[in-house]
Amino acid sequence: MAPHHFIWFLVVISVLTICESKACHPDDLKGLNDFKVGIHSDTSGRLSNWKGTECCNWPGISCNSTTGRVVQINLPGYYEESSDDDEAPAPVIGRTMTGSISPSITLLTSLELIDLSKLVGLTGPIPSSIGFNLKNLKKLFLEGNQISGVIPQSMSNLTNLVILNLENNLLTGSIPENIGNLQALQELSLSNNSLSGKIPNSITKLHSIKSIELYQNQLEGEIQLPTIPGQWPAIEHLRLENNRLTGIIPPSVGFLTSLLRFSVSNNQLTGPIPTTLGNLKSLQHLFVDNNQLSVQLPNSICGTSGLSVLFISHNKIVGPLPNCFSSLKYLQQIDVPSHLNISIIPRGPVRKM
Ligand SMILES: *[C@@H]1O[C@H](CO)[C@@H](O)[C@H](O)[C@H]1NC(C)=O
Ligand SMILES: *[C@@H]1O[C@H](CO)[C@@H](O)[C@H](O)[C@H]1NC(C)=O
Ligand SMILES: *[C@@H]1O[C@H](CO)[C@@H](O)[C@H](O)[C@H]1NC(C)=O
Ligand SMILES: *[C@@H]1O[C@H](CO)[C@@H](O)[C@H](O)[C@H]1NC(C)=O
Numbered sequence: 001m002a003p004h005h006f007i008w009f010l011v012v013i014s015v016l017t018i019c020e021s022k023a024c025h026p027d028d029l030k031g032l033n034d035f036k037v038g039i040h041s042d043t044s045g046r047l048s049n050w051k052g053t054e055c056c057n058w059p060g061i062s063c064n065s066t067t068g069r070v071v072q073i074n075l076p077g078y079y080e081e082s083s084d085d086d087e088a089p090a091p092v093i094g095r096t097m098t099g100s101i102s103p104s105i106t107l108l109t110s111l112e113l114i115d116l117s118k119l120v121g122l123t124g125p126i127p128s129s130i131g132f133n134l135k136n137l138k139k140l141f142l143e144g145n146q147i148s149g150v151i152p153q154s155m156s157n158l159t160n161l162v163i164l165n166l167e168n169n170l171l172t173g174s175i176p177e178n179i180g181n182l183q184a185l186q187e188l189s190l191s192n193n194s195l196s197g198k199i200p201n202s203i204t205k206l207h208s209i210k211s212i213e214l215y216q217n218q219l220e221g222e223i224q225l226p227t228i229p230g231q232w233p234a235i236e237h238l239r240l241e242n243n244r245l246t247g248i249i250p251p252s253v254g255f256l257t258s259l260l261r262f263s264v265s266n267n268q269l270t271g272p273i274p275t276t277l278g279n280l281k282s283l284q285h286l287f288v289d290n291n292q293l294s295v296q297l298p299n300s301i302c303g304t305s306g307l308s309v310l311f312i313s314h315n316k317i318v319g320p321l322p323n324c325f326s327s328l329k330y331l332q333q334i335d336v337p338s339h340l341n342i343s344i345i346p347r348g349p350v351r352k353m
Helices: 005-023 028-039 103-107 153-157 201-203 249-253 274-280 299-303 321-326
Strands: 039-042 060-065 070-074 077-081 090-094 097-100 113-115 120-123 138-143 148-150 162-167 170-172 187-189 194-199 210-215 216-223 237-239 242-248 261-263 270-272 286-287 294-297 308-311 333-335
Touching: 028 039, 028 070, 028 103, 249 274, 274 299, 299 321
Parallel strands: 070 113, 097 120, 113 138, 138 162, 148 170, 162 187, 187 210, 194 216, 210 237, 216 242, 237 261, 261 286, 270 294, 286 308, 308 333
Antiparallel strands: 039 097, 060 070, 077 090
16 A cells, blocks of 8 residues: 555544544434424424434534533524624524424433423423433423423432423423422422422422422412521522412511512412511512411511512501501512502602502
């Protein structure tokens, strides 16, 4: 072989080697091909480019460069079209997919992110083995579809999960009893489904949680809150409105000192508005309207000095607003029972609903 032929030989061999090393893991390939089969239509055209064996190069797919395994399926319905012009912001495009999520998705055992949000037309259940096989999953976005069935109990085994967003779907059944096992979870969004049953007490063990949104379901029983301080040290949003919750607002709400928004509107809650609410120095939005809460707004409410939105109407609240109310200088929007004398509310930006 002449020397220049030998060099070409080496070049061809190395190109072949590189190409071959780009073929993805057979389990990942099968999982993705089965996923594609489950999708009947894709108005974004992204799946039509899923061809061959180099799945790491397919639209929406990312791999770990060391292991070569697929770590992301990133196919949201609203996404930014890449813009060549650095100055112009990329336009946000909305596209839909119809079909269901193939159970083979659980073959992609290195997945860290699944974003199939806002595709509108995804139907069928969440594959029930998801929690047994996708142990590395950190973010699961399935919101804004028509996914039905129950939240698989196995999901409580996803102990690396940081974000779980299943809101705006058609899920039924109850919240997995062991949801408290998700020790890394920061955002739990299950709003606007048809979930029923009680909120599991284990939810109080979610020590990393920042946001719990369970509004607009048919949840019943009592509000579950940690009973000792420091259990939810980072909680900012707790939204439980539009359910069928009963019992009292637990006084231990006062331990949640990082809360910005607390909303329990449109439930069947009874008892007083706890005086411990005054401990919530960061609270900005308080919604307790449309319940059967009694007595009166406690003086301590003035401790929430940054309060800007307060909804307390449609309860059994009698008695005046506390005199200190005029010190709440950031109030912008209030909805108080019409029989209360609201003339003590400072004039200015306040808008009475
Ligand atoms: C790729 O996987 C290896 C082995 O699991 C891991 O150590 C590394 O952090 C991963 N790389 C990235 C960028 O995630
Ligand atoms: C999943 O979690 C349940 C408890 O919720 C446990 O009984 C089961 O052994 C776990 N399975 C796996 C595969 O880790
Ligand atoms: C609730 O979810 C359904 C299904 O995704 C959606 O069509 C509807 O707009 C959502 N409602 C609200 C108030 O977000
Ligand atoms: C309402 O409060 C104002 C200011 O404190 C007071 O002057 C007025 O008499 C009160 N009106 C009623 C009906 O209590």
